[in-house]
Amino acid sequence: MILAGRAHKFSDDVNTDYIISGKYKFKTLDMKELAKHVMEDLDPDFYRKVAPGDFIVAGANFGCGSSREQAPLAIKHANVAAVLAKSFARIFYRNAINTGLPVLECDTDGIEPGDELTVDPAAGVITNRTKGTVIPAKPLPPVMIKILNDGGLAAHFRKYGGFNFD
Amino acid sequence: MPMTITEKILAAHAGRDEVSPGELINVKVDLALGNDITAPVAIKEFGRTGVAEVFDRERVALVPDHFVPNKDIKSAEQAKLLRDFARRQGLTNYFEVGRMGIEHCLLPEQGLVGPGDLVIGADSHTCTYGALGAFSTGVGSTDLAAAMALGETWLKVPETLKFVYHGALPAWVGGKDLILYTIGQTGVDGALYMAMEFTGPAVASLSMDGRLTMANMAVEAGAKNGIVPPDEITRRYVEGRAKRPYQFYASDPGARYARVYEFDVSKLEPQVAFPHLPSNVRPVSEAGRVEIQQAVIGSCTNGRMEDLRLAAKVLQGKKVHPDVRLIVIPGTQEIYRTALKEGLVEIFLDAGAAVSTPTCGPCLGGYMGILAAGERCIATTNRNFVGRMGHPQSEVYLSNPAVAAASAILGRIAGPQEVC
Numbered sequence: 001m002i003l004a005g006r007a008h009k010f011s012d013d014v015n016t017d018y019i020i021s022g023k024y025k026f027k028t029l030d031m032k033e034l035a036k037h038v039m040e041d042l043d044p045d046f047y048r049k050v051a052p053g054d055f056i057v058a059g060a061n062f063g064c065g066s067s068r069e070q071a072p073l074a075i076k077h078a079n080v081a082a083v084l085a086k087s088f089a090r091i092f093y094r095n096a097i098n099t100g101l102p103v104l105e106c107d108t109d110g111i112e113p114g115d116e117l118t119v120d121p122a123a124g125v126i127t128n129r130t131k132g133t134v135i136p137a138k139p140l141p142p143v144m145i146k147i148l149n150d151g152g153l154a155a156h157f158r159k160y161g162g163f164n165f166d
Numbered sequence: 167m168p169m170t171i172t173e174k175i176l177a178a179h180a181g182r183d184e185v186s187p188g189e190l191i192n193v194k195v196d197l198a199l200g201n202d203i204t205a206p207v208a209i210k211e212f213g214r215t216g217v218a219e220v221f222d223r224e225r226v227a228l229v230p231d232h233f234v235p236n237k238d239i240k241s242a243e244q245a246k247l248l249r250d251f252a253r254r255q256g257l258t259n260y261f262e263v264g265r266m267g268i269e270h271c272l273l274p275e276q277g278l279v280g281p282g283d284l285v286i287g288a289d290s291h292t293c294t295y296g297a298l299g300a301f302s303t304g305v306g307s308t309d310l311a312a313a314m315a316l317g318e319t320w321l322k323v324p325e326t327l328k329f330v331y332h333g334a335l336p337a338w339v340g341g342k343d344l345i346l347y348t349i350g351q352t353g354v355d356g357a358l359y360m361a362m363e364f365t366g367p368a369v370a371s372l373s374m375d376g377r378l379t380m381a382n383m384a385v386e387a388g389a390k391n392g393i394v395p396p397d398e399i400t401r402r403y404v405e406g407r408a409k410r411p412y413q414f415y416a417s418d419p420g421a422r423y424a425r426v427y428e429f430d431v432s433k434l435e436p437q438v439a440f441p442h443l444p445s446n447v448r449p450v451s452e453a454g455r456v457e458i459q460q461a462v463i464g465s466c467t468n469g470r471m472e473d474l475r476l477a478a479k480v481l482q483g484k485k486v487h488p489d490v491r492l493i494v495i496p497g498t499q500e501i502y503r504t505a506l507k508e509g510l511v512e513i514f515l516d517a518g519a520a521v522s523t524p525t526c527g528p529c530l531g532g533y534m535g536i537l538a539a540g541e542r543c544i545a546t547t548n549r550n551f552v553g554r555m556g557h558p559q560s561e562v563y564l565s566n567p568a569v570a571a572a573s574a575i576l577g578r579i580a581g582p583q584e585v586c
Contacts, residue, residue, distance in 0.1 A: 013354060013443070017551055017553060017554070021553070029207070041558070061358060061388060064355065064388065065549070066530075067204060067288055067305065068204065069204075069207055069307045089355075090358065090388070091305060091306060094305055094309055095305075095308065095309075098308035098309060098312075099306075099308060143190060153211075153308045153311075153312055154211045154214040155214070157215040157217070157315065158215060161216075162315075162316050162318070163192055163312070163318065163320060165320075
């Protein structure tokens with residue numbers, strides 16, 4: 001799985017209420033509808049600006065706050081290919097993998113808004129084609145790659161009847 | 167190899183002699199928890215796993231607490247999903263309105279979680295049960311679905327940060343102040359992916375209610391779990407209450423810590439977290455003049471007996487400021503009943519407070535105390551993010567129950583020594 005798209009940049013401590021505001025989250029489980037409001041409080045035009053396959057690039061502690069899965073699901077349904085951040089809040093990280101959204105930890109300082117990136121989640125390699133740099137990321141453990149490739153944890157379960165760590 | 171208490175509990179549940187930080191392990195779950203926001207998604211995902219029945223109908227707890235009594239049609243339908251699933255699966259731990267409580271107040275009180283347990287819950291404040299010497303952590307709905315199906319989950323063994331609190335706690339200073347001060351020191355991601363082990367004489371002197379408050383907010387420092395070594399206070403709390411056998415674990419001498427923090431708390435003041443991060447703390451004496459329109463005493467952080475007793479001690483014979491709404495929310499029906507018997511509810515009513523049935527309600531901006539633009543609230547809750555309790559231009563300040571009560575009387579943020 002190799003992903004390619006442009007970077008949309010955000011700062012540290014982007015909490016789950018910024019990703020998808022509570023006022024929408026409690027109203028609907030329709031992800032297509034929720035996706036229209038992703039990151040709205042930080043960038044009201046985000047949904048219109050993001051092209052399928054683009055990346056959210058952020059600082060430290062991305063996704064802190066609540067345990068609700070609407071946060072990664074809304075990002076995924078906004079057609080964002082992956083989130084790159086210096087670090088993730090751990091529940092968001094799990095939820096992203098479990099719902100099939102690739103997340104990679106790396107140094108994001110050298111990425112600017114609009115940079116063209118290529119991302120290989122399994123190898124943990126990010127190429128900034130605009131700047132001509134290669135950024136190493138923490139490679140995802142094989143079990144997470146497997147869950148992602150299966151399309152999330154529920155699909156992984158249906159396939160193997162449980163966790164497949166081998 | 168010497169291990170921490172967290173590593174020992176994880177090893178025991180992975181069927182291993184030892185585990186090391188960074189390892190991915192598969193563990194058995196003693197209890198899996200969901201609420202009326204997260205369980206509906208989990209029930210849907212459970213359906214997609216292809217598994218027909220939950221792994222153990224006594225080890226899945228469903229607690230509708232965020233929007234019950236149902237606040238609107240949508241929340242009524244979500245709560246109904248839980249009720250129907252609980253009936254269909256024959257779950258023994260489903261808690262209906264009138265017999266329920268805020269999940270993290272209810273499960274310890276009912277003896278459904280105990281020392282040495284491994285608990286996961288689809289709610290970020292599931293880390294609360296670490297106060298009992300359990301490993302417990304928040305997950306998402308899909309993780310909950312998998313745990314309901316198999317009774318297992320995967321975890322990365324966390325590194326541990328050790329916190330040692332020296333000295334005797336001053337008056338009006340408790341678990342909430344210790345954890346707010348700690349988050350102020352570490353920042354909101356200072357314990358990211360890690361375990362926080364709370365030790366030292368000041369923690370050993372805390373009641374179980376105070377410890378539950380501390381462990382509850384470990385997630386606000388980014389932690390996977392918070393844990394207090396079980397002791398005699400733990401034993402007294404769980405005896406006659408625990409519904410399952412429990413086991414005390416202790417960190418070995420020589421266990422490895424990523425970092426050790428040592429704090430002298432003998433002169434600590436009550437702490438207040440200013441908007442908009444729980445790490446933005448200062449002592450109450452340095453709050454300056456901050457007028458408030460609302461005060462909330464309750465939540466999974468501070469809705470227990472000790473919290474209500476503290477608030478009542480401050481409010482006794484006093485009146486809530488004319489410009490302030492004080493909302494008191496006992497954490498469970500049992501806490502409510504005890505508060506009635508002890509005369510605390512009468513003290514609250516005499517002071518001019520509203521007393522509610524247990525609910526998470528205002529803490530997450532759900533209902534029962536939403537703020538308008540420009541309004542400020544002092545709350546004993548756990549998060550003060552932008553718009554957390556209502557309008558994006560409202561503000562939430564976090565404190566202990568005595569500070570919230572004193573502030574409700576004076577109409578501005580104040581320490582209890584100003585009114586007592």
